[in-house]
Amino acid sequence: MDTSPARPTTPAPLDATTLRELLDTGRAPRVLDVRTPAEFETSHIPGSYNVPLDLLREHRTELRNHLDEEVVLVCRSGARAAQAEQTLAGTGLPNLKVLTGGILAWQAVGAPVNQGRPRWDLERQVRLVAGTIVLLSILVSVVLPGAKWLAGLIGAGLALASITNTCLLGTLLGRLPYNRGASCDLDTIVGQLRDGPAGRRS
Structure with a gap:
């Protein structure tokens, strides 16, 4: 009989203050921002990687090969990050966490944010x-x-x-040129993940 513990069915939460402490002490997990490239360009956590949710779903197996460490998933408020957690959990990736409240919670505690050209979320x-x-x-x-x-x-x-x-409408809107912004293809993302800190966006 299998006595191994069952995997939780809900994403492991991580609050913004705790994530900030982890980043400040050098014990940084891999932070994946699953919003659209346009949203990521508007504001994002320094050192995070932009992996849009639709691309993550389509190429989860390829991406999983470059995510062999602790991963924190981020979106605007937490909903898309929870979907991303379910997708990656299906590949057997351990140590997945979702930033509670998303980038909004991160900004609410006064944590550093890289700002770009404003876009509608x-x-x-x-x-x-x-x-x-x-x-x-x-x-x-x-x-x-x-x-x-x-x-x-x-x-x-x-x-x-x-x-x-x-949200089907949100998925369709996310594919529009306005939301794609700068190039965010699979090869570019894999290169950034493979290269680590040297390959990530600022």
Whole structure:
């Protein structure tokens, strides 16, 4: 009979203050920021690596080969990082943690952040697009009554996104050129992970 302990089904949390202490004392884990390149460019933890969630999902096996150490996953508020943890946990990667509260919590404790050109975060874009579609569908329904069902479809999609902690609209928006920003392909990311501190972005 297998007596090995079961793996936790929820990501191991790590608060911003503890992560900052680890980075300051030189016992730094590998910090992976799974937001879009545009969000990463706007602000990120110094020394972190940008590995967008969609790319991580598609190439988790290749990336896992370069993640043989303690890893902390970061996003805006923690939701996408939790999805990334589930993806990497499936590859057998140990010592995974999720930064509680994401980059927002990191900034709230006054921890250092590298700033770049401001971009709208993905959650804000989702609210704009979903709200615009709902508004337009209601207005159009005055002439074409069937258009109201588009608003219902968006509402159902948002409800499903909350239940499953995923967002198809966010995934689609994340692939737009606006959100891709600077080049962030698999070869570049693997090179940065392989080279370690010398290959990471500032």
